[in-house]
Amino acid sequence: MLKEQFSISDELLQLSKKAEERCKEAFARIDEIQLYNEAKVLKAFSACKVSETHLAGSTGYGYGDRGREVLDEVFAMALGAEDALVRHNFVSGTHALTVGLFGLLRAGDTMVSITGKPYDTMEEVIGIRGEGNGSLKDFGVHYKQVDLTNSGEPNIDEIKKAVVGAKVAYIQRSRGYSLRESLTIAKIAQLVSACKEVNPEVIIVVDNCYGEFVEKQEPVEVGADLIVGSLIKNPGGGIAQTGGYIAGRKDLVELCSYRLTCVGMGKEVGCTLDQSRGMFMGIFFAPSVVANAIKTSVFALSLFDSMGYKVYPAFDAYRTDIIAAIELKTPENLIAFCQGIQKGSPVDSFVTPEPWEMPGYESKVIMAAGAFTMGASIELSADAPLREPYAVWLQGGLTYNTGKLGILLAAQQMMNLK
Numbered sequence: 320m321l322k323e324q325f326s327i328s329d330e331l332l333q334l335s336k337k338a339e340e341r342c343k344e345a346f347a348r349i350d351e352i353q354l355y356n357e358a359k360v361l362k363a364f365s366a367c368k369v370s371e372t373h374l375a376g377s378t379g380y381g382y383g384d385r386g387r388e389v390l391d392e393v394f395a396m397a398l399g400a401e402d403a404l405v406r407h408n409f410v411s412g413t414h415a416l417t418v419g420l421f422g423l424l425r426a427g428d429t430m431v432s433i434t435g436k437p438y439d440t441m442e443e444v445i446g447i448r449g450e451g452n453g454s455l456k457d458f459g460v461h462y463k464q465v466d467l468t469n470s471g472e473p474n475i476d477e478i479k480k481a482v483v484g485a486k487v488a489y490i491q492r493s494r495g496y497s498l499r500e501s502l503t504i505a506k507i508a509q510l511v512s513a514c515k516e517v518n519p520e521v522i523i524v525v526d527n528c529y530g531e532f533v534e535k536q537e538p539v540e541v542g543a544d545l546i547v548g549s550l551i552k553n554p555g556g557g558i559a560q561t562g563g564y565i566a567g568r569k570d571l572v573e574l575c576s577y578r579l580t581c582v583g584m585g586k587e588v589g590c591t592l593d594q595s596r597g598m599f600m601g602i603f604f605a606p607s608v609v610a611n612a613i614k615t616s617v618f619a620l621s622l623f624d625s626m627g628y629k630v631y632p633a634f635d636a637y638r639t640d641i642i643a644a645i646e647l648k649t650p651e652n653l654i655a656f657c658q659g660i661q662k663g664s665p666v667d668s669f670v671t672p673e674p675w676e677m678p679g680y681e682s683k684v685i686m687a688a689g690a691f692t693m694g695a696s697i698e699l700s701a702d703a704p705l706r707e708p709y710a711v712w713l714q715g716g717l718t719y720n721t722g723k724l725g726i727l728l729a730a731q732q733m734m735n736l737k
Contacts, residue, residue: 327727338622345617345635349610356532356606363396374596381590390598399540400566404576407594409563412528412549413440419547419565422575426459428486433478435467438495439680471499473510479517487522488514493529493640498631503639504534508541528552529640532609539567551695556604557717559597560692612715615722616643619713643713652733653709657687659732660701663725664689674705682706699725
């Protein structure tokens with residue numbers, strides 16, 4: 320059927336079968352974590368007494384919106400946090416991170432990125448790039464960065480020196496547009512311990528994007544003070560149409576809420592319109608959808624490894640996020656891969672992605688994402704800056720079977736170049 324309906328070659332189908340057979344042990348591990356996290360989320364719904372009335376939205380100021388309040392409680396419990404701020408009007412993960420950092424940092428404070436250079440879109444927020452645009456730097460916040468070691472690991476000795484006297488230590492859990500390993504919960508726990516050893520008052524903020532429900536624990540459960548993420552990634556389950564969250568210590572979440580709305584009002588205002596049902600359903604389905612996304616990723620890594628390409632991480636590696644990277648060697652392969660992913664999308668499969676100057680990025684970027692929700696990277700998508708080593712970053716997959724098919728179409732598109 321795949322050969323007839325999608326013009327996938329016999330050669331690729333044979334490679335696919337062998338690649339999938341190699342994934343059995345990794346798939347079993349993913350299933351076990353999925354079961355644990357589904358139980359954890361269900362328990363949160365039950366303990367917080369979610370009711371049908373909580374699914375309805377509010378308008379205007381949003382005073383007394385119990386659905387909004389209970390959604391915060393569900394997220395907090397499911398993520399192991401004291402409190403959470405879950406709102407549809409976070410426009411992206413970068414926006415949620417911006418609100419969090421501006422909520423915590425004041426003029427004269429120091430922020431230290433302890434996992435090297437942060438994601439491209441955070442550079443202008445911090446003030447690494449740009450002048451006079453309202454960055455943290457413009458508001459008098461100092462920035463330090465501890466680069467990774469040559470082996471791609473956090474430099475613990477240098478981190479301990481850098482965080483002395485700092486207000487915030489910033490951790491990016493996922494690899495971003497780099498080929499370093501994403502940080503496991505165990506590694507984050509080690510970083511937290513190192514920072515608190517020399518500066519007990521430092522606030523540990525973790526960019527948790529792409530990592531929710533991949534492991535059994537979240538960073539706040541091993542000592543991080545705040546975690547931040549996007550609802551069109553893992554915790555939205557492919558259902559939430561927009562939004563983000565900040566979760567962690569109650570006092571810090573309150574400070575962040577003052578930046579999102581205004582001082583004195585914080586979490587008590589903000590209508591939910593018609594978004595509550597989708598956000599509740601999103602986190603309920605999230606562990607299952609995340610498992611499908613990881614399986615899609617593992618299959619892709621196994622397949623492209625067998626085709627002779629460098630993959631990050633290894634297909635059988637223990638996973639801590641849904642991101643995979645594949646070095647495709649040439650710009651032609653990179654573009655073909657993304658065009659193949661687009662062909663395997665349920666929406667806009669007929670369009671052809673091309674590299675373009677995307678706001679917030681230094682290099683031209685090509686993106687493939689035929690998604691029900693624009694930009695939703697929990698849905699099968701691929702993106703890459705057009706620069707050496709021509710690596711593509713792959714994420715998402717609402718269902719494993721459709722995700723697998725998208726990967727096969729990407730591989731076929733590359734094979735057709737020959």
